[in-house]
Amino acid sequence: MRNVYAIVIDDSSAMRMILKRxxxxxxxDVTLAEHGRDALEKMESADHAFDVxxxxxxxxxxxxxxxxxxxxxxPRYSAVTLMMVTTESEQGQMVRALAAGAHEYLIKPFTPDxxxxxxxxLGLIRPAYLTAGV
Amino acid sequence: MTETISPAxxxxxxxxxxxxxxxxxxxxxxxxxxxxxxxxxxxxQQMVASVSISGDWTxxxxxxxxxxxxxxxxxxxxxxxxxxxxxxxxxxxxxxxxNMVGGSVKGMVGVAAALSLPxxxxxxxxxxNLDARKVVSVSAQWNGHPVEISLWERSTVGRSETARKxx
Amino acid sequence: MPVGAGQFTWVSELVRREAAIVLQPGKEYxxxxxxxxxxxxxxxxxxxxxxxxAQRPGNLAQRRAIVExxxxxETSWFRDAGVFESFRKEMLPKLVAGRMAHQPIxxxxxxxxxxxxxxxxxxxxxxxxxxxxxxxxxxTDLSRGVLEQARQGRYTQMEVNRGLPARFxxxxxxxxxxxxxxxxxxxxxxxxxELNLATPFPPGLPTFDVVFLRNVLIYFDTSTKQAxxxxxxxxxxxxxxxxxxxxxxxxxIDDGFELVRMGGLSAYQSVASPSLMLSGRV
Numbered sequence: 017m018r019n020v021y022a023i024v025i026d027d028s029s030a031m032r033m034i035l036k037r038x039x040x041x042x043x044x045d046v047t048l049a050e051h052g053r054d055a056l057e058k059m060e061s062a063d064h065a066f067d068v069x070x071x072x073x074x075x076x077x078x079x080x081x082x083x084x085x086x087x088x089x090x091p092r093y094s095a096v097t098l099m100m101v102t103t104e105s106e107q108g109q110m111v112r113a114l115a116a117g118a119h120e121y122l123i124k125p126f127t128p129d130x131x132x133x134x135x136x137x138l139g140l141i142r143p144a145y146l147t148a149g150v
Numbered sequence: 151m152t153e154t155i156s157p158a159x160x161x162x163x164x165x166x167x168x169x170x171x172x173x174x175x176x177x178x179x180x181x182x183x184x185x186x187x188x189x190x191x192x193x194x195q196q197m198v199a200s201v202s203i204s205g206d207w208t209x210x211x212x213x214x215x216x217x218x219x220x221x222x223x224x225x226x227x228x229x230x231x232x233x234x235x236x237x238x239x240x241x242x243x244x245x246x247x248x249n250m251v252g253g254s255v256k257g258m259v260g261v262a263a264a265l266s267l268p269x270x271x272x273x274x275x276x277x278x279n280l281d282a283r284k285v286v287s288v289s290a291q292w293n294g295h296p297v298e299i300s301l302w303e304r305s306t307v308g309r310s311e312t313a314r315k316x317x
Numbered sequence: 318m319p320v321g322a323g324q325f326t327w328v329s330e331l332v333r334r335e336a337a338i339v340l341q342p343g344k345e346y347x348x349x350x351x352x353x354x355x356x357x358x359x360x361x362x363x364x365x366x367x368x369x370x371a372q373r374p375g376n377l378a379q380r381r382a383i384v385e386x387x388x389x390x391e392t393s394w395f396r397d398a399g400v401f402e403s404f405r406k407e408m409l410p411k412l413v414a415g416r417m418a419h420q421p422i423x424x425x426x427x428x429x430x431x432x433x434x435x436x437x438x439x440x441x442x443x444x445x446x447x448x449x450x451x452x453x454x455x456x457t458d459l460s461r462g463v464l465e466q467a468r469q470g471r472y473t474q475m476e477v478n479r480g481l482p483a484r485f486x487x488x489x490x491x492x493x494x495x496x497x498x499x500x501x502x503x504x505x506x507x508x509x510x511e512l513n514l515a516t517p518f519p520p521g522l523p524t525f526d527v528v529f530l531r532n533v534l535i536y537f538d539t540s541t542k543q544a545x546x547x548x549x550x551x552x553x554x555x556x557x558x559x560x561x562x563x564x565x566x567x568x569x570i571d572d573g574f575e576l577v578r579m580g581g582l583s584a585y586q587s588v589a590s591p592s593l594m595l596s597g598r599v
Contacts, residue, residue: 040319041319043343105474107486107487107491110483110486111487114487120483121483122478123474123477126478127479128350129393129479130475130479132346133398136399137395137398137480139398
């Protein structure tokens with residue numbers, strides 16, 4: 017199976033390391049970015065397309081909502097799956113993010129299982145029982 | 151003076167639940183909260199991480215702990231030995247913990263408000279007095295270290311400042 | 318660092334032998350996530366060291382701890398997303414085609430724990446068929462504690478983070494203190510009852526079009542498994558389906574079922590019942 021490419025966008029280096037560990041354990045190839053603009057630059061210069069972005073909301077320079085809008089406005093990135101990973105936990109905020117084009121929404125704090133289950137919902141992890149005949 | 155808006159601030163038990171969820175997700179070892187008790191003073195340099203909530207309710211969420219505890223928190227999050235971690239990384243780690251606790255508090259308070267980026271003060275003796283009063287607090291122990299988590303309410307100004315920032 | 322290949326193979330052999338749970342390649346992250354806290358508690362730096370400790374002769378306590386850590390009841394929403402997707406795409410249209418609009422679809426969530434499976438089904442059916450479509454879900458469990466939480470429908474922030482699609486969280490949940498409350502609209506179609514699968518079922522159970530009995534049989538010995546499957550068959554509607562866990566089968570336990578594959582879903586139908594009514598359309 018080909019590599020799954022993820023970009024983790026969070027202004028906290030501690031949170032970037034936590035998410036990097038989790039998605040690396042899931043077998044993904046991970047790029048890290050410190051805010052929305054940094055992520056757009058890294059996507060622009062990468063030699064591969066990205067399958068999924070894990071996006072914090074509150075960040076300097078360009079926040080997660082603005083990043084989502086920028087990605088949705090760029091036809092080159094129409095195949096990127098967008099998942100907010102944020103401490104913003106009001107339903108109104110979830111509605112805003114989904115309306116802007118986010119595909120999923122995970123609230124901080126989270127466990128590694130919670131990240132894996134959301135990625136499975138998004139079809140980015142192929143469950144083991146489908147790859148090997150039971 | 152009482153304000154017209156009465157947000158559902160967490161009780162200290164609820165604040166303790168929020169803290170426990172953040173700790174159990176990212177840090178090894180149970181955090182034991184003792185609601186209603188005052189934190190014993192940390193016996194070394196105090197560090198403060200805070201986030202501000204600004205909007206229909208305005209205040210701060212603060213986490214106060216000793217330097218060695220903050221280093222252990224960072225060591226857990228980065229999965230590195232404490233002596234390999236820079237001061238900036240320690241500040242980042244406890245700032246992110248404050249961000250998650252503050253975000254959960256903002257979510258349950260149920261008013262329209264914005265969360266600031268975390269601010270960390272590495273030596274709390276340098277901290278100027280906030281124009282706010284403590285409304286809820288939890289004193290806790292983690293791996294033998296005291297940690298105090300508190301919610302502060304700003305009483306007067308702030309409203310018009312917020313309106314400008316939120317535009 | 319994910320768990321090493323040799324350690325993973327040893328751990329999957331262990332849980333297969335001790336608990337009949339199959340951990341296929343790809344579940345390394347699960348092993349890592351569940352065993353790392355045990356390693357830390359034992360003062361070891363990583364999962365591999367902990368597994369190597371457990372491999373030494375006589376270290377039965379560590380082995381038991383590994384089995385328990387990997388067999389703890391999961392309580393996520395839409396557990397095994399592919400199963401729910403196939404239920405929606407393949408099974409639900411057949412259930413609708415097989416009956417009149419006013420006849421309710423009846424589903425049993427057996428060993429329902431804190432209710433996530435039952436509510437997940439209710440959300441999916443409502444989204445797919447609209448709120449007017451009648452259905453009834455019965456969730457049963459042995460434990461009064463989990464039944465009480467299931468009836469209340471109140472979940473912590475950590476619980477709603479587990480596999481619940483954001484669109485459903487927005488639509489069917491509201492804040493309740495530090496946690497979340499599921500809507501009365503969903504609760505209307507669901508009942509939770511106390512029931513022990515291992516003893517004869519109480520009277521008054523309806524017949525079910527679909528029975529979800531996932532990851533439950535693994536806890537019982539062969540003769541109890543046979544008795545449970547026999548009793549389940551008696552409360553299944555003609556042409557009804559039984560859904561087991563993704564690594565489970567009726568093969569070798571009960572010959573009265575035949576396997577029907579629907580996408581990612583393995584469903585079993587009773588061969589003793591006239592199944593042509595529904596399966597004739599497959």
